[in-house]
Amino acid sequence: MLKSNDRSINFNKRSKKHSSNVLEELDNTETGVRNISKETASFKQLNISDSSNNNDGVVNHDDQLFLKEENNQELKMILEEKEKIEKQIERESEVRDKLLCRIHDKNVLMCDLKKKLIMIDELKFEMQKVYYKINCNISEALAMEKNTNKLY
DSSP states (O other): OOOHHHHHHHHHHHHHHHHHHHHHHHHHOTTHHHHHHHHHHHHHHHHHHHSSSOTTOOOOHHHHHHHHHHHHHHHHHHHHHHHHHHHHHHHHHHHHHHHHHHHHHHHHHHHHHHHHHHHHHHHHHHHHHHHHHHHHHHHHHHHHHHHHHHHO
C-alpha cells in the first residue's frame, strides 16, 4: 500500500519525465503539435488515474481511509454534542425537580396557613360570642343596678 506522500513523489517523477519528453518531441519533429496533444492526452489519463476523484466514481484506498477518518471525527463530535445535551437535560431536570419540591413545600405551607387562618377566624368568632355575653351581662348588671337604685 502506498502512502499519499509516496504517491505524490512518484507522480512528481512521472510529470518531470513527461515534461522532458514533450520538449524533446517538440524539438525533434515538425508535427510536434500532434505529438504534444497525444502526450497531453496520456498525461491527462495518468493524472485522472492518480487523482482521488475518478470519473468512474471509484475512490482509492487512501481516500477511503481519509473519508472514514473524517466521518469518525464528525461522529465523535456529534456524540460529544449529544452527551453535552444529555448532561444539560439532566441538570435541567434536577433543577425542575427541585423547583417542584419547593412548590410542593410551599403548597403544604399554604394549606397549613389556611388551616391556621380558619382556626383564627373560629377563635375570633368565639371571642365575639364571649364579648357579646360579657356585654349582655354588663348591661343586665347595669339594668339591675338601676332598678335597685330606683327601689331605694
